[in-house]
Amino acid sequence: xxxxxxLALSWLIIFSPRLLYSQENNFQIVRLKYNGGSDWYNDPSxxxxxxxxxxxxxxxxxxxxxxxADVSSDEIFSYPFLFLTGHGNINFSDGDVxxxxxxxxxxxxxxxxxxxxxxxxxxxxxxxxxxDKPLVELPFNYPLYxxxxxxxxxxxxxxxxxGKLPRGFGIFNGNRLVVYYTYESNPSDGWADPxxxxxxxxxxxxxxxxxxxxxxxxxxR
Numbered sequence: 001x002x003x004x005x006x007l008a009l010s011w012l013i014i015f016s017p018r019l020l021y022s023q024e025n026n027f028q029i030v031r032l033k034y035n036g037g038s039d040w041y042n043d044p045s046x047x048x049x050x051x052x053x054x055x056x057x058x059x060x061x062x063x064x065x066x067x068x069a070d071v072s073s074d075e076i077f078s079y080p081f082l083f084l085t086g087h088g089n090i091n092f093s094d095g096d097v098x099x100x101x102x103x104x105x106x107x108x109x110x111x112x113x114x115x116x117x118x119x120x121x122x123x124x125x126x127x128x129x130x131x132d133k134p135l136v137e138l139p140f141n142y143p144l145y146x147x148x149x150x151x152x153x154x155x156x157x158x159x160x161x162x163g164k165l166p167r168g169f170g171i172f173n174g175n176r177l178v179v180y181y182t183y184e185s186n187p188s189d190g191w192a193d194p195x196x197x198x199x200x201x202x203x204x205x206x207x208x209x210x211x212x213x214x215x216x217x218x219x220x221r
Contacts, residue, residue, distance in 0.1 A: 026063035027051070029215070030079040032110070033070045034096070038086030038118065041068070046191035047083060050211040057212060058148070071096045076103055081218055085113045085188055090121040097128050104129075104171075104178035109218040112181040113188040116161045122181060130171050135181065138168050144180070144217040149209040155185035158199065158207045176221055180214060187211060 029047040044066045051064040069075045145151040155166040166185035170177045190207025
């Protein structure tokens with residue numbers, strides 16, 4: 001495991017100018033604020049805890065503070081990693097759609113975690129952003145699931161909602177994964193403070209390790 005962490009970090013340093021910028025300024029995960037009635041702001045401790053875990057287990061310099069950016073602002077272009085979650089509806093304006101497409105085409109990465117009830121809106125809005133790029137399910141041997149920690153069955157099942165299997169989907173710009181979407185998995189609930197969802201320590205560590213994989217993969221490709 002140590003050699004995988006060292007290799008992942010070396011890839012970050014050598015091949016990713018976007019992360020070099022983040023490392024110089026301390027890497028931060030930025031929550032995406034959007035319209036539509038969903039609670040985009042829920043569990044603000046999630047990213048903070050994941051960033052602390054990343055700092056402890058990868059050597060990446062992090063800024064473990066809660067930060068959000070409005071999808072309607074060009075501020076999103078200042079951050080290489082955006083995180084979107086919630087329980088209900090998403091409603092992007094035409095300007096938001098254009099802005100997110102440009103964000104992805106210019107090197108940005110968007111991670112979406114369905115916190116339950118968001119799936120219909122996610123698929124509809126992603127189709128607007130990327131009308132010519134399908135949302136495809138990633139196979140279990142996809143490198144994201146093995147870059148540091150091994151997840152041989154894909155995304156972990158952090159929270160039970162409908163008894164369905166956890167699934168991970170992606171959108172590619174050329175060969176680069178620009179959007180990763182977890183459904184029926186909900187690892188970000190496992191990142192939150194222990195007293196929020198009362199997950200077991202085993203589930204929380206599993207979810208945090210999966211979050212590390214997502215971040216590392218986003219910047220090694």
